[in-house]
Amino acid sequence: MTDTATLPNSLRSQPDQNGHFGAFGGRYVAETLMPLILELEKVYKAAKADPAFDAEYAELLRTYVGRPNPLYYAERLTEALRAKAEPGKGAKIYLKREELNHTGAHKINNCIGQALLARRMGKKKVIAETGAGQHGVATATVAALFGMECKIFMGAKDVERQKPNVFRMKLLGAEVIPVHSGSSTLKDSMNDALRYWVSNVHDTFYIIGTAAGPHPYPELVRDFQSIIGKEIRSQIMEAEGRLPDMLIAPVGGGSNAIGMFHPFLDDPEVAMIGVEAAGEGLDKKHAASLAGGKSGILHGNRTYLLQDEDGQITEAHSISAGLDYPGIGPEHSWLHEIGRVQYMPIKDDEALESFQTLSRLEGIIPALESAHAVAAAEQVAPTLDADKIIVVNLSGRGDKDIFTVADALGVEM
Amino acid sequence: MPVTDRLSTRFAACKAQGRAALITFVTAGDPDVAATPAILDALVAGGADIIELGMPFTDPMADGPAIELANLRSLGSGTKTSDVFALAADFRARHPQTPLILMGYANPMLARGSTWFADQCKAAGVDGVICVDIPPEEDAEIGPALRAVGVHLVRLATPTTDAARLPAVLDGASGFLYHVAVAGITGKQQAAQANIELAVAKLKAATDLPIAVGFGVRSPEQAAAIGRVADGVVVGSAIVDIVGSHGDAAAPFVQDFVASLSGAILPRTQETAA
Numbered sequence: 001m002t003d004t005a006t007l008p009n010s011l012r013s014q015p016d017q018n019g020h021f022g023a024f025g026g027r028y029v030a031e032t033l034m035p036l037i038l039e040l041e042k043v044y045k046a047a048k049a050d051p052a053f054d055a056e057y058a059e060l061l062r063t064y065v066g067r068p069n070p071l072y073y074a075e076r077l078t079e080a081l082r083a084k085a086e087p088g089k090g091a092k093i094y095l096k097r098e099e100l101n102h103t104g105a106h107k108i109n110n111c112i113g114q115a116l117l118a119r120r121m122g123k124k125k126v127i128a129e130t131g132a133g134q135h136g137v138a139t140a141t142v143a144a145l146f147g148m149e150c151k152i153f154m155g156a157k158d159v160e161r162q163k164p165n166v167f168r169m170k171l172l173g174a175e176v177i178p179v180h181s182g183s184s185t186l187k188d189s190m191n192d193a194l195r196y197w198v199s200n201v202h203d204t205f206y207i208i209g210t211a212a213g214p215h216p217y218p219e220l221v222r223d224f225q226s227i228i229g230k231e232i233r234s235q236i237m238e239a240e241g242r243l244p245d246m247l248i249a250p251v252g253g254g255s256n257a258i259g260m261f262h263p264f265l266d267d268p269e270v271a272m273i274g275v276e277a278a279g280e281g282l283d284k285k286h287a288a289s290l291a292g293g294k295s296g297i298l299h300g301n302r303t304y305l306l307q308d309e310d311g312q313i314t315e316a317h318s319i320s321a322g323l324d325y326p327g328i329g330p331e332h333s334w335l336h337e338i339g340r341v342q343y344m345p346i347k348d349d350e351a352l353e354s355f356q357t358l359s360r361l362e363g364i365i366p367a368l369e370s371a372h373a374v375a376a377a378e379q380v381a382p383t384l385d386a387d388k389i390i391v392v393n394l395s396g397r398g399d400k401d402i403f404t405v406a407d408a409l410g411v412e413m
Numbered sequence: 414m415p416v417t418d419r420l421s422t423r424f425a426a427c428k429a430q431g432r433a434a435l436i437t438f439v440t441a442g443d444p445d446v447a448a449t450p451a452i453l454d455a456l457v458a459g460g461a462d463i464i465e466l467g468m469p470f471t472d473p474m475a476d477g478p479a480i481e482l483a484n485l486r487s488l489g490s491g492t493k494t495s496d497v498f499a500l501a502a503d504f505r506a507r508h509p510q511t512p513l514i515l516m517g518y519a520n521p522m523l524a525r526g527s528t529w530f531a532d533q534c535k536a537a538g539v540d541g542v543i544c545v546d547i548p549p550e551e552d553a554e555i556g557p558a559l560r561a562v563g564v565h566l567v568r569l570a571t572p573t574t575d576a577a578r579l580p581a582v583l584d585g586a587s588g589f590l591y592h593v594a595v596a597g598i599t600g601k602q603q604a605a606q607a608n609i610e611l612a613v614a615k616l617k618a619a620t621d622l623p624i625a626v627g628f629g630v631r632s633p634e635q636a637a638a639i640g641r642v643a644d645g646v647v648v649g650s651a652i653v654d655i656v657g658s659h660g661d662a663a664a665p666f667v668q669d670f671v672a673s674l675s676g677a678i679l680p681r682t683q684e685t686a687a
């Protein structure tokens with residue numbers, strides 16, 4: 001545990017100059033990649049200080065992604081939970097509609113930003129890893145938009161499971177490379193993306209899909225995703241005249257969650273819950289790195305990882321491919337250790353239940369990832385007073401998951 | 414570091430013979446723990462001067478298919494960290510003079526803390542450590558613990574390590590400097606001899622540490638060519654491939670191949686005479 005007396009005045013000033021969030025983060029990469037990572041850091045600093053960069057980013061978010069997306073009061077969900085709660089209980093639930101973005105998730109916010117950085121660095125080729133294919137589709141999309149050559153590394157198992165997204169990526173002009181190494185899932189696609197990158201550093205930019213990896217990735221992905229929290233801030237002020245009492249977001253690598261949380265970290269009245277995928281349960285197969293892992297080093301950063309006592313990485317499991325990863329972004333590890341954010345496990349069956357609840361009550365089919373956050377809200381809202389406000393990040397839409405869900409419910413399509 | 418340690422003694426001995434040191438890599442526990450001692454003995458019998466023993470990891474992201482598969486074969490047959498140190502200690506008992514380097518990734522090395530790892534290395538007679546994913550920027554994770562017990566931390570210089578960065582790599586490097594000849598992963602990709610010569614000359618101008626060259630060295634001819642300019646030649650994937658095809662019967666094949674490598678790295682005087 002970090003000694004709270006040594007905490008910085010602002011929780012929003014991380015990472016330090018070496019990319020550390022407390023004991024986490026850093027740059028754990030092969031020497032071949034170090035010069036490029038140091039250059040990326042320089043380019044990113046310059047871009048951050050350049051109003052023209054921000055203006056172009058903001059304009060693309062507005063005209064291409066469709067931002068700002070709405071903050072929506074989920075009245076029927078709120079009332080349904082109040083009906084089951086004690087009198088006077090049942091917080092008001094708002095949904096941040098990231099699922100209305102172009103390509104159907106928050107992933108595009110980050111891809112636009114990184115593609116702009118790639119262009120600044122003079123790189124015309126981009127690569128990315130993907131699990132369910134959401135980040136792959138978002139990357140292929142921005143590659144088409146910027147006229148860049150694009151390769152997507154995807155576990156062979158996921159290529160089989162996510163055929164529609166594989167076809168989307170190909171339509172968008174990307175090459176999809178099935179990864180057969182290791183367990184042939186997301187973690188292995190990241191290994192192979194890194195292997196490709198180390199061999200092609202001179203002309204290739206790696207668009208990492210979550211707030212993890214070597215510094216400066218966790219920082220820049222967070223900054224690009226912070227548009228989520230910034231919009232919520234002004235939207236909730238307009239709707240309610242005050243800040244929310246609680247934020248809830250699903251956590252895979254942690255990009256949508258940190259983007260939602262970061263603008264509120266210095267507002268002590270705003271509680272935050274990051275929802276980890278508990279899979280079949282924390283005592284069985286799961287993907288909850290904070291609840292069930294310990295600190296270690298993988299994919300360029302020190303963070304909580306699912307691993308055995310020898311430091312071998314253990315396989316993650318979640319019904320949601322986007323949460324099916326044995327690690328978590330380093331800033332979340334830090335926020336967990338200092339206690340600023342609470343992390344809550346939600347199981348496959350709970351997420352499946354909420355997937356259906358939200359569809360029926362609000363007419364919104366959430367991504368399975370987002371359904372984890374909805375499930376957490378369903379558990380927490382009835383314990384809070386009715387005048388409290390919760391905002392749930394609806395990070396993506398569920399069209400991609402209908403086959404998985406049908407399968408889990410035993411429905412023939 | 415005293416000049417009497419096994420690594421510097423071995424480099425000095427090779428230098429006295431006017432030749433480069435042959436450094437050979439295999440993964441510990443590939444195909445299983447029982448087969449490894451015979452394979453290590455075969456490396457020595459074939460004429461290897463220094464042994465690199467790979468610590469298996471589930472996610473060896475700097476390695477190509479050959480070594481990645483070796484890692485998975487090893488873990489698949491149940492190799493534990495305690496087995497790796499037992500293999501090292503037994504090797505040390507059988508070969509008191511042959512330097513032994515542990516090579517691998519940060520997470521298995523640091524799973525029980527750097528002090529624990531350094532103490533285990535020391536106790537097992539390991540002479541040096543190469544940790545692929547700890548660049549100088551993160552030295553605090555492993556460097557201080559190894560230095561405290563007198564185990565070398567061997568650093569890597571790559572084609573992307575420019576003159577501005579080299580001093581950072583050399584600061585805290587010891588034993589020898591490992592020049593990674595290709596910007597890439599271990600395996601089949603080969604570097605042009607001219608590039609290797611240029612790189613070694615630059616490194617030699619910057620440090621007195623012996624310079625070993627590895628990544629993509631597969632044949633006796635290549636080893637010989639690199640041996641003419643460097644202090645050490647590292648061969649890994651080509652040997653690991655032999656283990657991959659012959660499994661626990663690999664030792665004699667490994668020995669023959671290593672003998673062809675060591676036979677090719679001739680003393681420089683002998684070569685000019687020939």
Ligand SMILES: Cc1ncc(COP(=O)(O)O)c(C=O)c1O
Nearest residue numbers: 252253254255256322369395396
């Ligand atoms: C809709 C959606 N939400 C959440 C995630 C999890 O990623 P992160 O934690 O980086 O937001 C994903 C990843 O694919 C996703 O597609």
